[in-house]
Amino acid sequence: MGFGYRPGRDIFRNVTLKARPGEFVALLGPSGCGKTTLLNLLSGFLAPHSGTVTIDGRAVRPEMSELGYVFQAPNLFPWLSVRENVRFGLRMAGQLDPDEQRRKALQYLDLVGLSDVADELPNRLSGGMQQRVALARALVLEPSLLLMDEPFAALDAITRSAMNAELLRLWSTLGQTILFITHDVEEAVFLADRVLVLGFPPHGLDSEVTIDLPRPRDLRRTRVLPGFAELCDTLLQRTPV
Numbered sequence: 001m002g003f004g005y006r007p008g009r010d011i012f013r014n015v016t017l018k019a020r021p022g023e024f025v026a027l028l029g030p031s032g033c034g035k036t037t038l039l040n041l042l043s044g045f046l047a048p049h050s051g052t053v054t055i056d057g058r059a060v061r062p063e064m065s066e067l068g069y070v071f072q073a074p075n076l077f078p079w080l081s082v083r084e085n086v087r088f089g090l091r092m093a094g095q096l097d098p099d100e101q102r103r104k105a106l107q108y109l110d111l112v113g114l115s116d117v118a119d120e121l122p123n124r125l126s127g128g129m130q131q132r133v134a135l136a137r138a139l140v141l142e143p144s145l146l147l148m149d150e151p152f153a154a155l156d157a158i159t160r161s162a163m164n165a166e167l168l169r170l171w172s173t174l175g176q177t178i179l180f181i182t183h184d185v186e187e188a189v190f191l192a193d194r195v196l197v198l199g200f201p202p203h204g205l206d207s208e209v210t211i212d213l214p215r216p217r218d219l220r221r222t223r224v225l226p227g228f229a230e231l232c233d234t235l236l237q238r239t240p241v
């Protein structure tokens with residue numbers, strides 16, 4: 001697979017990403033190095049200019065039911081209620097009858113702590129709540145691989161930390177494989193089992209660091225572990241800017 005915006009200047013060539021089922025992998029890199037492009041290739045939203053992109057040996061398509069997406073912006077339909085936003089994918093996939101779809105949407109809203117605002121329109125919700133709706137919308141389809149592109153980058157630091165803890169709680173319950181893109185070293189270390197470092201060309205994906213911090217991780221206790229600062233430092237050194 002090759003991909004570049006200027007002919008002859010590929011930003012990706014022969015990239016392979018490996019993840020164990022249920023593994024939490026973070027992809028860390030500075031802004032503009034190609035993280036979103038890589039995710040868009042992986043999801044099939046972008047086509048490589050040569051070669052193919054495959055997951056488990058199968059060519060990717062955006063509508064693959066085993067993939068879930070959460071983007072930096074919640075991208076909710078403003079005219080649909082919170083519950084209908086979460087139900088939308090089930091409707092499109094023709095999964096379940098309408099009552100079952102509504103019940104399942106509510107179940108996933110409950111999981112992200114938002115069942116009490118199910119009938120509200122998205123503009124009544126804070127940014128953090130909207131991003132939780134976007135998470136429920138992805139999870140309701142029960143994807144085995146969740147692709148997340150800087151999903152909390154637009155949130156304030158306190159809400160963002162709370163969302164990180166919330167994501168780990170959901171992941172420990174649901175057990176999907178997650179590929180989480182971020183430009184934030186501490187976020188990557190707090191969340192992931194393994195961090196892949198993506199640099200500007202010609203670096204590519206040439207470094208990875210295993211995060212051996214104990215789980216379950218806790219917002220306050222994990223960040224003060226000596227190992228936490230050491231891992232952040234290692235990653236900072238390995239991130240080419």
Ligand SMILES: Nc1ncnc2c1ncn2[C@@H]1O[C@H](COP(=O)(O)OP(=O)(O)O)[C@@H](O)[C@H]1O
Nearest residue numbers: 005006011029030031032033034035036037038
């Ligand atoms: N559609 C496009 N056309 C031309 N250049 C693009 C396009 N999308 C992104 N780029 C450029 O490709 C590089 C990688 O972008 P992107 O994947 O969005 O980076 P990141 O997500 O790591 O911030 C950047 O230099 C960006 O300006």
Ligand SMILES: [Mg+2]
Nearest residue numbers: 035036037150
């Ligand atoms: Mg990006």
